Amino acid sequence: MSAEQPATPMKLAVVGAGGRMGQTLIRLINETPGAVLAGAVERAGSPHIGRDAGEIAGVGTLGVEVTDDALGVFVGVEAVLDFTTPGATVEFSELAAQARIVHVIGTTGCSAEDDAKIHAAARHAVVIKSGNMSLGVNLLSVLVKQAAKALGSDDFDIEILEMHHKHKVDAPSGTALLLGEAAADGRDIGLGQHSVRVRDGHTGPREAGAIGFATLRGGSVVGDHSVILAGPGERITLSHHAEDRSIFARGAIKAALWGKGRKPGLYSMLDVLGLNP
Ligand SMILES: NC(=O)C1=CN([C@@H]2O[C@H](COP(=O)(O)OP(=O)(O)OC[C@H]3O[C@@H](n4cnc5c(N)ncnc54)[C@H](OP(=O)(O)O)[C@@H]3O)[C@@H](O)[C@H]2O)C=CC1
Numbered sequence: 001m002s003a004e005q006p007a008t009p010m011k012l013a014v015v016g017a018g019g020r021m022g023q024t025l026i027r028l029i030n031e032t033p034g035a036v037l038a039g040a041v042e043r044a045g046s047p048h049i050g051r052d053a054g055e056i057a058g059v060g061t062l063g064v065e066v067t068d069d070a071l072g073v074f075v076g077v078e079a080v081l082d083f084t085t086p087g088a089t090v091e092f093s094e095l096a097a098q099a100r101i102v103h104v105i106g107t108t109g110c111s112a113e114d115d116a117k118i119h120a121a122a123r124h125a126v127v128i129k130s131g132n133m134s135l136g137v138n139l140l141s142v143l144v145k146q147a148a149k150a151l152g153s154d155d156f157d158i159e160i161l162e163m164h165h166k167h168k169v170d171a172p173s174g175t176a177l178l179l180g181e182a183a184a185d186g187r188d189i190g191l192g193q194h195s196v197r198v199r200d201g202h203t204g205p206r207e208a209g210a211i212g213f214a215t216l217r218g219g220s221v222v223g224d225h226s227v228i229l230a231g232p233g234e235r236i237t238l239s240h241h242a243e244d245r246s247i248f249a250r251g252a253i254k255a256a257l258w259g260k261g262r263k264p265g266l267y268s269m270l271d272v273l274g275l276n277p
């Protein structure tokens, strides 16, 4: 191929095409050189079935009809971008593995059992999964790990605060958990054994080494996260504020392009962004 010829754009599919992230992804793929929308999937019975994906996303006709035949779409594309629900994502991971395509997973709220199934599917497909696909949050997680390591649990207590729009169905957010994992990693402890996800009533004093979570929901907030390191007489707050869903969509498209031609396995956005040590 000569240098002047444009490379063939990577064929992407969006599942959950009618959702908040699905529509944002369709719009952003349409603006991204090197990527093309080649499939759009919604659940059986959705009012979006049979409609044009571009019309749903408000970017005009793209010639891609929304269907509920996920496998039929997956065999004709190179990657699928998935921001849906845990149950749907587990099913899509099995189909993406059958079709041997890249599966980018932004869905949050997966149980340990869901994650084990996704891990199994990653034996046959390139799976990139993250609770937050934005550059800013992934960089923040690196800073949180450093801060948690430098400021030991004898003196500094870690609390994670998040706020999202009123439609969000899972808590704590995937991002809050990702930041909690980063803090736990920095302290060389397991998050599972040290997290306090709810406080109510007469809780007694805070346990040393705990990583606490607090969840707020309301309005149209796209996603706010703060990691607070509270010490004797001083407090450090590391924060990220998402102003627009396009930051997540851009990250997901970048992940799909990065995943092309890679060995099957489970990867994170830190791998995609080159932020893994
Ligand atoms: N990692 C990241 O960077 C980000 C992650 N997220 C996560 O992405 C997920 C989706 O968020 P959001 O877009 O706001 O949610 P929405 O509810 O707006 O969108 C989800 C879409 O998935 C569809 N869906 C559900 N089940 C299926 C199925 N079996 N097959 C096909 N489509 C299906 C829904 O259809 P219907 O409504 O008809 O049920 C809906 O259109 C959440 O888990 C959220 O936390 C969100 C933003 C960023």
Ligand SMILES: O=C(O)C1=N[C@H](C(=O)O)C[C@H](O)C1
Pocket: 108, 131, 132, 164, 168, 172, 173, 174, 175, 176, 222, 223, 224, 242
């Ligand atoms: O549901 C959302 O909207 C978001 N979900 C992700 C999360 O659970 O952290 C990412 C982002 O904050 C928006």
